[in-house]
Amino acid sequence: MTLSARYLELGLAADVSDEVEAVWTSVSDRAGSYRVLPDGRCDIILRFDAGQKPINSATVVITGPVTRFYDVAIEPGMGFAGVRIRPGRFESVLGFEPTELANANLIGPDAVSACPGLEALCAPARDQTELVARLTAFVRQRATASRFRPAPLARSVISAFHASGGRLRISEVAEMHGLSERTVQRLVVKATGLTPKAFAAVLQFHRALRLLRDHRLSPAAAALEAGFSDQAHMSRVIRRMGGFSPARLADVTLVSLLD
Template identity: 70%
Template sequence: MTASARYTELHDLADHASGFEAVWVSTSDRNGTYRVLPDGRCDIILRFDARLTPITAIMVVVTGPTTRFYDVALEPGMGFVGIRMRPGFFERILGFEPNGLADGNLTGDDALAALPDFETLCAPALDRDELAVRLAAFVRQRSLSSRFAPAPISASVISAFHAAGGRLRVGEVAAMHGVSERTVQRVLIRATGLKPKAFASILQFHRALRLLRDHRLSPAEAALEAGYADQAHMNRVFRRMGGFSPARLPDVTLVTLGE
């Protein structure tokens, strides 16, 4: 794995009310691969050749929620503009639920078949900034005019898992909201495409990563603080979700996750 893409979030374009917590851009400067970590989110991505002016041959990719890492092959000049949707807004924005895309994606013609309106995103653009503004406006309009709405308790359930860093059990979240475990599971699957245990595990993984990288805790300290049974448990999760050891963190991107 080589970090051959520069990832940047455009914070001024984010619109939580419209259902997207980040607009991001990335351009590859050489051949290599880019490791994508599971984050409990789904993205709409425009892929293009950043060396062209104007930008043409734009491909739409919709990523589903993932439960383990994957590597994206890159070439020099390969560009990406993406929007990371907030949990619970996938159906509102796209008109169908995310659970069918778990550990998968819709690319090119498949994305257009699922939502023909994506065609408007593929018109030539002067640069990636124009593409970013276009994508944000597209998602905002889709969200505002949608007939779909998240379940009333969806945001509160998701917030509870976030606030606990994935350490709460499904039964505890259910008790907090006065509903059954089955209701929590149904709400979360519809909102994120993931079962509660998988979603919680992803949040716990990201918390541990930040404790190691940003707070400089030792692996043993991070395992305890993140709520793993022990360091060996955390090691197994890191291997499965990230493909690396907590003791030797590679240069990977940690995206901004809102509630």
């Protein structure tokens, strides 16, 4: 059975808002699995035992951009503290492009090997609040010291895909910005690790879920509003990306996605 752990998004410090989309925590209250949905983002996560005070150690995880769901085994008291990195900012924080992690994660030693600065985050901590503060400080320090700066047009291109809920084609985004399709392709891949088509599909998937769950539209109405060809098309995409049907959204965690 897939369970939703207690996922909570926290307040975001203004001086890291360019790099971080959300700071979040999650603690499981039972054994089972937690379903991670594709969101076109990369996260830096510290996994820890929430029952320990102080927390003796943590394991660092870097999640890459994925195009379909996966399940994470959880145990009672397993805690997670994470920062969700904005599209286009992954390289300035971690030093390598998200394409290197497409549909993959780095856990523990593999994550530290890719970015040695992460090792200090895993030292003993007083509590969960200290782990969150470490993550924020890490992003702040890395972004300030980084020589990488996102392409000025990248954020505008990403915003266009967001504003349309993934319904715009690459040719339309290119025309809006006076760019070639090849340039849009390059900007999106470098910023997100996904092709424009894959990134747009993820956004459309999330829009459909919001329309179904939060706005309580019927499947037929949600499919139309989200830009699918019909209800059956939407259902196929939701099953492929989420592993469930449009009628089973009760235990799904939907993260905040900003442009």
